[in-house]
Amino acid sequence: MDKEQIIKELIEIITPYVPEKDLIDNIDESKELINDLHINSAHIVDIVLDVEEKYDIMIDDDAIGKMNTVGESVSMILEKIKS
Amino acid sequence: MxxxxxxxxxxxxxxxxxxxxxxxxxxxxxxxxxxxxxxxxxxxxxxxxxxxxxxxxxxxxxxxxxxxxxxxxxxxxxxxxxxxxxxxxxxxxxxxxxxxxxxxxxxxxxxxxxxxxxxxxxxxxxxxxxxxxxxxxxxxxxxxxxxxxxxxxxxxxxxxxxxxxxxxxxxxxxxxxxxxxxxxxxxxxxxxxxxxxxxxxxxxxxxxxxxxxxxxxxxxxxxxxxxxxxxxxxxxxxxxxxxxxxxxxxxxxxxxxxxxxEIKGGFVNSGGQRNGGSLTAPNFQAIVNCIKNTLALSKIEPGQIDLISGHLTSTPNDVNEVKCWAEGLGLSSGNFPYINTPKSMIGHSIAAAGSIELVACVLQLVNNYIHPSINCETVHPELSDILSQEKVPSKTLYKEINTVIKANFGFGDLNCCVVLQKWKG
Known part of the structure; x- marks a missing residue:
C-alpha cells in the first residue's frame, strides 16, 4: 500500500470529524488534526478506532501522541502496517 | 416580569x-x-x-x-x-x-x-x-x-x-x-x-x-x-x-x-408516597390538589375547559384518574369535558409521554379537533356517572377548541398539570 493511497483513505476517515468543509478542501500533510482542522480532541480516539478497523492494526497510547499532523498519522499507519 | x-x-x-x-x-x-x-x-x-x-x-x-x-x-x-x-x-x-x-x-x-x-x-x-x-x-x-x-x-x-x-x-x-x-x-x-x-x-x-x-x-x-x-x-x-x-x-x-x-400556567407536586401513594401508586388527594392549583394559577374556570388530555395509561388506574378529574374540576356527567390521550394509538411513551401529548394538545387547539380514542367502544362501567360515551369520541370530532388541560402522573407519586389556550392575539 503506497503513501498516496493512505493519505487519500485517511482524509476519507477524518472528513466527518472536520466541522467546516473548506478545511477539508485545503488539507495537506502539514495540517494538524486539532489546531488546523478543528477536530474536537475527544474525536481523536474515534479516528484511531476507525483507522485500526480499516487497516487491522493496533495503535497504542504512545503512538496516538505522535499523530499530531496528517503526515505524522500517515507515517504511523505505514509503520504499523509494515510491522 | x-x-x-x-x-x-x-x-x-x-x-x-x-x-x-x-x-x-x-x-x-x-x-x-x-x-x-x-x-x-x-x-x-x-x-x-x-x-x-x-x-x-x-x-x-x-x-x-x-x-x-x-x-x-x-x-x-x-x-x-x-x-x-x-x-x-x-x-x-x-x-x-x-x-x-x-x-x-x-x-x-x-x-x-x-x-x-x-x-x-x-x-x-x-x-x-x-x-x-x-x-x-x-x-x-x-x-x-x-x-x-x-x-x-x-x-x-x-x-x-x-x-x-x-x-x-x-x-x-x-x-x-x-x-x-x-x-x-x-x-x-x-x-x-x-x-x-x-x-x-x-x-x-x-x-x-x-x-x-x-x-x-x-x-x-x-x-x-x-x-x-x-x-x-x-x-x-x-x-x-x-x-x-x-x-x-x-x-x-x-x-x-x-x-x-399560550401556556396559562401549571402545577407540579408529589403525594409524598403517603395516604395511598407509594413508589408506584398515586395519592389521589395530591392529584386533585394538583388539578385545583393548576386552575387557580392559570386563572381558568373549569367550565372553560374544552378538552382534558389525561395521563390514562390503560391500566385500572384510569378509573381513579377520571374520578380525580371530576373532583378536581368539580364537573361530572353532563358538564364533564371531552377527554382523550394519544396513548390508545401510541401506547405509553413513559418519560416522553408528556411532551408528545402536549404536542398533540397544541395540534388539536390549532386545528380545532379532538382526536379519537381508538379502543374505547364502551367506557368503563365505574365511570358511567362521570363520563358519557360521547365525551370519548371514537372518531375525530372537528370543533372549536380553546382551552386544554393536560396532566401526567408518574412513579414516585408525582403529578404535573398544565393549561394551554388558543392564541387569539
Missing amino acids: ANRSVVITGLGVVASNGVGIEAFDEALRGGVSGIRRQQDMVDAQLRCHIAGRPMISDDYKHAYLSNLMFSKVKNHAVINGLLAGLEAWNHAGLTSGAEKVDDDSGIIMGSGALGLDFSTSEKMHTVENGLSRKLGSFTIPESMSSGASAFLNSILGLGNRVLSNSSACITGSEAVLLGYEHIVSGKAERMLCGSTEGDGIYIWGGFDALRVLCADSNHDPAKGSRPMSDSLGGFVPSSGAGALVLESLESAQKRGANILA
Whole structure:
C-alpha cells in the first residue's frame, strides 16, 4: 500500500470529524488534526478506532501522541502496517 | 416580569404512529395505531410482546443530523430527542449553526431510562470483554441522562439554562412547566422543552415484571392500549420524543413568530408516597390538589375547559384518574369535558409521554379537533356517572377548541398539570 493511497483513505476517515468543509478542501500533510482542522480532541480516539478497523492494526497510547499532523498519522499507519 | 405571557411557537415529535408533526397530526386525526409486535420482546419471553417504536427513515435523520452524528449516535432516546428538538426549533423559525452563542435561549430536554436504551447492550458487552478502549468518544454523552440535551446543544449553541429533568412519566410535562417558569421569571426568552425515551427489553422488561404491561393483545397489537375502556388490561410501552419551543410573548412578537398557543400556567407536586401513594401508586388527594392549583394559577374556570388530555395509561388506574378529574374540576356527567390521550394509538411513551401529548394538545387547539380514542367502544362501567360515551369520541370530532388541560402522573407519586389556550392575539 503506497503513501498516496493512505493519505487519500485517511482524509476519507477524518472528513466527518472536520466541522467546516473548506478545511477539508485545503488539507495537506502539514495540517494538524486539532489546531488546523478543528477536530474536537475527544474525536481523536474515534479516528484511531476507525483507522485500526480499516487497516487491522493496533495503535497504542504512545503512538496516538505522535499523530499530531496528517503526515505524522500517515507515517504511523505505514509503520504499523509494515510491522 | 411576573405577568410575562409565554407562548408556544414551535413543535417537534417522534412518535410510533408518526415521525414529524405533519405525519403525527395526520395519524392522530386518522386514529392510526403505531403499536406492533416486537420480536425482541418475544425472544426475551416477556409477557407483553407489543410496543410502539417510531419508524424513522434514513432520509429523515439525514435532514437533521450531520454525517458524523448519523453514523455514530446509536442511542434511540438521544436520536428521538435530537430529531424532535431540531424539528421544533426549525418549526419556530429559529436558526441553528451560528457561531455566536444565543444567551437568551436554553433547553430542558428530559429523559427517563436513557442509559437503558437497547443500544447500550453492545457497549456493555464491549466492556465485559475487556475492550473498553474501543468504546469511542460517544459512549459517555450517549449514556448520560443529559445526553439528548447535550447533543442538541452541540448543534444549536444556546447559552441559557440547559437542563435534563427526570421525573418518570411526568418528565415531559414537567420540562414544559419548568421552561414556562424560567421564561416567566425573566431569565430567558426562549426555551426548547421536551422529553425523550428510548426502547427495548432493558426498559420494558422491568415494567413487564411489575405486571403492568398489556399481555392480552400479543396477536392483535393495535387493540392493546384501551384507556378508559371496560377492559383495562395494562399499558403498552413505546418510545419517542416530543419538543415545544416556549417563548416570551415579547420575543415571539418581536421576531414575527407564528404563535401556536399560550401556556396559562401549571402545577407540579408529589403525594409524598403517603395516604395511598407509594413508589408506584398515586395519592389521589395530591392529584386533585394538583388539578385545583393548576386552575387557580392559570386563572381558568373549569367550565372553560374544552378538552382534558389525561395521563390514562390503560391500566385500572384510569378509573381513579377520571374520578380525580371530576373532583378536581368539580364537573361530572353532563358538564364533564371531552377527554382523550394519544396513548390508545401510541401506547405509553413513559418519560416522553408528556411532551408528545402536549404536542398533540397544541395540534388539536390549532386545528380545532379532538382526536379519537381508538379502543374505547364502551367506557368503563365505574365511570358511567362521570363520563358519557360521547365525551370519548371514537372518531375525530372537528370543533372549536380553546382551552386544554393536560396532566401526567408518574412513579414516585408525582403529578404535573398544565393549561394551554388558543392564541387569539
